[in-house]
Amino acid sequence: MYEERKSSVVPGVVLWTRRQGAPLGAHVRVLPDACMDLMWTGGRLLVAGPDTTAHVTAVRAGEEYAAVRFPPGAAPSVLGVPARELRDLRVPLAESWPQRRERELAERVAESADRTAEREAMAAAYGPSTRDRDTAAVLAGARRGLAVRGIAGEIHISERQLHRRCVDAFGYRASFAVLRRLRRG
Structure with a gap:
C-alpha cells in the first residue's frame, strides 16, 4: 500500500510510505518526476536521485519504506551534492553526508515508533531557504x-x-x- 501527504513541518515536501504486501517477484515502477527522495528502509537511509527514465525496483512482501520527496531543485542544497552526481542512482545517504550527521539522523529515525514522525524528522533536515x-x-x-x-x-x-x-x-x-x-x- 502506498500513501502520501504534504509535510506539516516543511512547505513543498511530500511524505510517503510504502508497505509491500506484494507476492514474491513483484516490482514497483517509479516514473521520472524531477524530484529526489530521502528514504528509510531496512534500517538505513537512502537517496533516490532524479531519474531520466522509469526506475523499476524489485520488492519483497513486508518491505516498508518511509520517505521524504523534496521539491524539484531542493535536495542538492540539503545533501550538499549536485543532482547530476545522483542522477538515476539509489545510494546510501552516508555517501553524501558527513558520517556523524547521517548517523544522528538515522538514529533519530530508527528510534521513532511513529512513521509520520520518522518522515517529519527527515524533512526537518530541509529548510525552504535552501533553494x-x-x-x-x-x-x-x-x-x-x-x-x-x-x-x-x-x-x-x-x-x-x-x-x-x-x-x-x-x-x-x-x-x-x-x-x-x-x-x-
Whole structure:
C-alpha cells in the first residue's frame, strides 16, 4: 500500500510510505518526476536521485519504506551534492553526508515508533531557504510555460549557463521535456 501527504513541518515536501504486501517477484515502477527522495528502509537511509527514465525496483512482501520527496531543485542544497552526481542512482545517504550527521539522523529515525514522525524528522533536515534564487526562478518560469530562452533572459544568464545550473539543481539540462516535468511539480 502506498500513501502520501504534504509535510506539516516543511512547505513543498511530500511524505510517503510504502508497505509491500506484494507476492514474491513483484516490482514497483517509479516514473521520472524531477524530484529526489530521502528514504528509510531496512534500517538505513537512502537517496533516490532524479531519474531520466522509469526506475523499476524489485520488492519483497513486508518491505516498508518511509520517505521524504523534496521539491524539484531542493535536495542538492540539503545533501550538499549536485543532482547530476545522483542522477538515476539509489545510494546510501552516508555517501553524501558527513558520517556523524547521517548517523544522528538515522538514529533519530530508527528510534521513532511513529512513521509520520520518522518522515517529519527527515524533512526537518530541509529548510525552504535552501533553494537559491535562480532555481526558484527556473521553477516559476516553467510553471508559467516559458521556454528555456525566456527563463534565461528573465534571470539574465545565457542559455548555456542555465543548462549548467539546471543539471546541478535538477539533474537534467533545461529542455522542453524537463520544463514540462518541473511545471507539474
